[in-house]
Amino acid sequence: MENVILIVHLLLALGLIGVVLLQRSEGGGLGIGGGGAMSQRAPLTALGKLTWILAVAFIVTSITLTIISARNASGTSILDRLGTSAPAGADAPTPGLDGLDPSLLIPPPASDTDPDAPLVPRAD
Secondary structure (H helix, E strand, O other), X not given: OHHXXXXXXXXXXXXXXXXXXXXXOOOOHHXXXXXXXXXXXXXXXXXXXXXXXXXXXXXXXXXXXXXXXXXXXXXXXXXXXXXOOOOOOOOOOOOOOOOOOHHHEEOOOOOOOOOOOXXXXXXX
């Protein structure tokens, strides 16, 4: 179901881009070239209506995809799942330590630091 909505979403995005590019330019940037400040707004053309329909459908599919992906989320962070097992090459030297032996590095005591604290060298 998610894939179908995603394909519809992508088709709506491409259609919206095409319809906007087909519309007649009114001149200056940011909509200032369409007439004086007191002029009446021109009636909505067929391309204008189609643009609104595609835009609303695009927003609806965006919200739908967000709801679906929130329901499919497992409730845990990817970082939480990464910390559960050691990587395959755990015996390899850690890059960026400038030749230090990784066995000399110990984590600080868990009681007084946060889990994101960096490793510190042992004072042996």
